[in-house]
Amino acid sequence: xxxxxxxxxxxxxxxxxxxxxxxxxxxxxxxxxxxxxxxxxxxxxxxxxxxxxxxxxxxxxxxxxxxxxxxxxxxxxxxxxxxxxxxxxxxxxxxxxxxxxxxx
Numbered sequence: 001x002x003x004x005x006x007x008x009x010x011x012x013x014x015x016x017x018x019x020x021x022x023x024x025x026x027x028x029x030x031x032x033x034x035x036x037x038x039x040x041x042x043x044x045x046x047x048x049x050x051x052x053x054x055x056x057x058x059x060x061x062x063x064x065x066x067x068x069x070x071x072x073x074x075x076x077x078x079x080x081x082x083x084x085x086x087x088x089x090x091x092x093x094x095x096x097x098x099x100x101x102x103x104x
Contacts, residue, residue, distance in 0.1 A: 001026045005073065006066055012053055014038050024048075024084035029076030031062045041087070047079035 001007070007023035007030045014020075016037040023030050024041065030048035032038040042048035049066070051058040066073045085091075 001028060004028055006031060006063065008059070008063070009033065009038070010051070010053070010059060011035065016040060021084060021087055024080040024087075027077045027081040029066060029073055029080055031059065031066070041083065043083075046076075047083045048076055 001023055004023075004026075005028070007020065007028045009017060009019060009030065009032045011017075011033055012035060014033070014036040017032075020030055020032060020038065020041050024047070030042055032042050032048060032050060033053045034044075034050040035053055038050065042050055044050040049062045051062055066076075
């Protein structure tokens with residue numbers, strides 16, 4: 001990932017993608033399919049781009065945009081890195097424990 005400028009993940013099904021989280025920690029903007037857990041990590045236009053599943057023209061448009069707009073790519077990359085902090089192990093464990101306490 002350290003030699004990449006963008007992560008593209010266009011799967012049709014995703015839970016909480018560790019690949020996306022790893023890319024975000026590395027400071028990569030992500031272009032991902034608008035499916036499942038991808039929506040939990042990527043906020044369209046804020047820290048990455050969401051594209052409709054199997055919409056090749058939308059994918060091409062998003063990649064072309066990032067290729068030609070370095071400022072946008074860098075802004076999304078920085079926001080992705082900042083968002084990755086929300087998924088630190090300690091925070092995740094705290095949230096799971098809080099949820100379990102609420103249900104008991």
